[in-house]
Amino acid sequence: MDLLTEVRKVLICGLGSIGKRHLQILRQYWKDIDLAILRSGHGGYVYESELVEHVFTSLGDAVQWNPDAAIIATPASKHLSVALPLARHGVPLFIEKPVGDGTEPQHYWQELVRLSVSVPIEVGYTLRHDPCTEYVKSHIRDRLIGTLLEADFYCGSWLPDWRPGVDYRVCVSANRALGGGVLLELSHELDLAQYLLGSLKLLSAHLHQSGLLQIDVEDLAHLLAYTEDHCLISIRLNFCTQPAARHVCIRGSDGEIRWDIIDGKVQVVHTATRDVKYFQSPISSDERYRLQMDRFLSCAARKTQPVCSVLEGLSVLNIANQARDLNSQFEV
Numbered sequence: 001m002d003l004l005t006e007v008r009k010v011l012i013c014g015l016g017s018i019g020k021r022h023l024q025i026l027r028q029y030w031k032d033i034d035l036a037i038l039r040s041g042h043g044g045y046v047y048e049s050e051l052v053e054h055v056f057t058s059l060g061d062a063v064q065w066n067p068d069a070a071i072i073a074t075p076a077s078k079h080l081s082v083a084l085p086l087a088r089h090g091v092p093l094f095i096e097k098p099v100g101d102g103t104e105p106q107h108y109w110q111e112l113v114r115l116s117v118s119v120p121i122e123v124g125y126t127l128r129h130d131p132c133t134e135y136v137k138s139h140i141r142d143r144l145i146g147t148l149l150e151a152d153f154y155c156g157s158w159l160p161d162w163r164p165g166v167d168y169r170v171c172v173s174a175n176r177a178l179g180g181g182v183l184l185e186l187s188h189e190l191d192l193a194q195y196l197l198g199s200l201k202l203l204s205a206h207l208h209q210s211g212l213l214q215i216d217v218e219d220l221a222h223l224l225a226y227t228e229d230h231c232l233i234s235i236r237l238n239f240c241t242q243p244a245a246r247h248v249c250i251r252g253s254d255g256e257i258r259w260d261i262i263d264g265k266v267q268v269v270h271t272a273t274r275d276v277k278y279f280q281s282p283i284s285s286d287e288r289y290r291l292q293m294d295r296f297l298s299c300a301a302r303k304t305q306p307v308c309s310v311l312e313g314l315s316v317l318n319i320a321n322q323a324r325d326l327n328s329q330f331e332v
Contacts, residue, residue: 011091012026092296128292151251
């Protein structure tokens, strides 16, 4: 790929499960890129460290390496403290979702937004790279199901199954201090709702611990919102149920879209004729990450624009913060 003549050195910050995935994808599909890892130095040995040319334990040393791009895959609570110094040095960034944990000082976010005007920064909402997403979005954009009335976004899974061989109780998802909890860990659905339907205004939010998991964060979330066009939205998230299910249903005056995200299938039913159209994604769910990385490298080379900007990532974080506030009012 001609990108390799421009993006020669990539720094991966954090080597948890998602950091390892990005490393493996880069090593498999972009073999000529020099890779480096930034680790805290507190973790144990991981064989992935043998797949890279350099391992740093100091952010300053990593910056001095002069990477052409960096992937921020640390816990969400540490994203900004790593991203800002790199962005100040003009390093294009891929920041894993969520962009933060919502407790960061606003002036630091404002600085990152200002830097993103000249430094490419992509936020990692991978469903934006799914062919089904564009198929659904085109039907909405072209009003093929009429005026939008209501939509439901659901994602449910069993947290102990997420990372085989890892005790779920010590992972980021289960740790409030690291930005865990279902609201942020499954914030893909929050982003997807806004990407497909426009800005959301929250009406209510209920966050709950089921008691089925040994964690100190919410494992159930139910949000009710509406769009500027008065489409009513429900978003239901959990990681305390099995088998896993993930789907979207969008209902309009002239039809309905049903998308099974796990199976990669979309069904569009038209009300008047009862005609049914089907779309099957041509890629696997894992291939979304390859497409996402390809787009980021192109973005880092200044050939394309970010698919999800810092402002859009912050919009998702803002919804999560509002949901927490509304839930607190409900509990009182």
